[in-house]
Amino acid sequence: MEFSFASHSSRLLSSHANRTNNVKRQNSFISLAEELPAEEFFPIKRLGEAAHAVFSSDPSVLQYGEPEGFLPLRGWIRKDWELRKGIRTTEEQILLTTGTQQTIDLVTRLLVDSGDTVVVESPTSPGCLQVLQMQGAVILPVFTDTEGIVPEHLEEQFQKHRPKLLFAAPSFSNPTGILWSLPRRKAVLDLCRKYSVLIIEDDSYGELHFGADDPANPFSESYPALYAMDQADNGNHVLYIGSFSKTIAPALRTGWATGDKRLIQGMSSLKQMADWQSSPINQQILYQLLGSTSFKWNEHLALLNREYEVRLKLMLELLKRPGFKNVKYHPPTGGMYLWIELPPGLSSEALLKAVLHKGVSFLPGSRCSPGKQTEHYIRLNFSRPGREELLLGMNLISEAISEFTARS
Incomplete structure (x- = not known):
């Protein structure tokens, strides 16, 4: 037919x-x-050990879990961010998803109506474009150079089109691998505050930085997340997203988002309609791995x-x-x-x-x-x-x- x-x-x-x-x-x-x-x-061996520990614990591990994700894993993420990235959040402000692609889909469906204008880096990830096209967004590319988004062109787009969102990956973006300089991070954040544009900050590749980390000048201080910079001024202009796919294993299908509670609650409600929750088993295995003394993150x-x-x-x-x-x-x-x-x-x-x-x-x-x-x-x-x-x-x-x- x-x-x-x-x-x-x-x-x-x-x-x-x-x-x-x-x-x-x-x-x-x-x-x-x-x-x-x-x-x-x-980490195949360590993941196997973690899976064995989870399945050996209690039959309840096979029950439905919380739609927002396994609470102990959200707690581990919160502590890790605070320790290594200077990001302060709460377990209630973290939503676990089935990877970055689902996170982008959820926030787009929550905030973007057909015909709404959204700004993206040019170039940007094919997966992000796919979601925005599906939602019927008007996609505006903004120029980038080796230091990140060009602020002058970004402000020009903001003034002309009054977009609803900016999708950006300041640390080693897909596809360019660009690492935004600190002045560019500040300039982009300032513009988004000035024009009330929400930033969707994709940090999926942010852990993959080469060269030895200088203890006196850590990467997270030289190139802080936009979310951390926004927090320092008590802002709520950034939704911070990413996943464990590029650092642990894609098949675990575990991503995350943190931001304003209203955004997280809205995304959680949409997620419950789609799949209720991401796999509690995968999240428990991941938590067991990350908390194991035999695995050093x-x-x-x-x-x-x-x-x-x-x-x-x-x-x-x-x-x-x-x-x-x-x-x-x-x-x-x-x-x-x-x-x-x-x-x-x-x-x-x-x-x-x-x-x-x-x-x-x-x-x-x-x-x-x-x-x-x-x-x-x-x-x-x-x-x-x-x-x-x-x-x-x-x-x-x-x-x-x-x-x-x-x-x-």
Whole structure:
């Protein structure tokens, strides 16, 4: 039979974001397109021990839990944030979700009506664009440079369009890997206060910062979360979101949000209509892991950062090969991605078609913007592929670029 899809579903099915998933599913390819961490650093043994401890405790662990999430885990998160990030919140202000994507969906459904204006970094995450398109938002991109959002352009957009929300990832954003400078963080927060725009701050990659942390000048003080900065002045202009997917394991499907109680209560009500709650079992296993004396959270993060930095350095070395001589990039200092500008005249979609035939994939920049601003960029994931995959994959992309430039 023929199906008549709802208009908002049709927007999703025809969107770039939907086609992005098809790039990721090419299992026979070397994929530099995915948003995945490296499996070899999942704490499999410790997670197994944690799961055994949970299932050995009491049959009630298999009951429904609180819609807001497992209370002891929310308590652990609160204490960790206060200790390491200077973020002060309460368990009642923390909502556990099924990852950052669901968190973005919940806050968008709570606050955005069809036709409402929302500002995003250009470029921004395909998943964020997907949710906003589904909701029928008018999406306005704002310029960024190597220090973050350009305040002058942001204020121009605020004055002209009076948006409801700003979606931003100040620490190692997807796809660019940009780390906003402290002056930019202050400027953006000040503008959002001035024009009463709520910031949705995605800190999913904020733990993945390379180089040794200086005890005298910790990362969280040099690059504080916008939420922490807002709190210092008793503000409520930021909803702080993220997940454990990039640091522990994606399959645990545990994300979080904290902010004004009215936002958290509204999101919780919407979540109850969708799935009642995220998996209590996964949350209890995660809590058991994080509280175990055999698992050191800070040491685990340090391991990820050392290993991912090694992989990034390899990718940067490979970019010195002749095929990449006309590309441009700014090496990130954290995160999981390298954002590359292609030679003039070469579109990311055209290059993708060529490299897929060679057995490798990447994410085209056209999937990371509502317009055509980023169609000549590509995003490469350096966290998941091993050394041999990186070597071969980068060689194949270099080969394809050389073939294009030779014909032009």
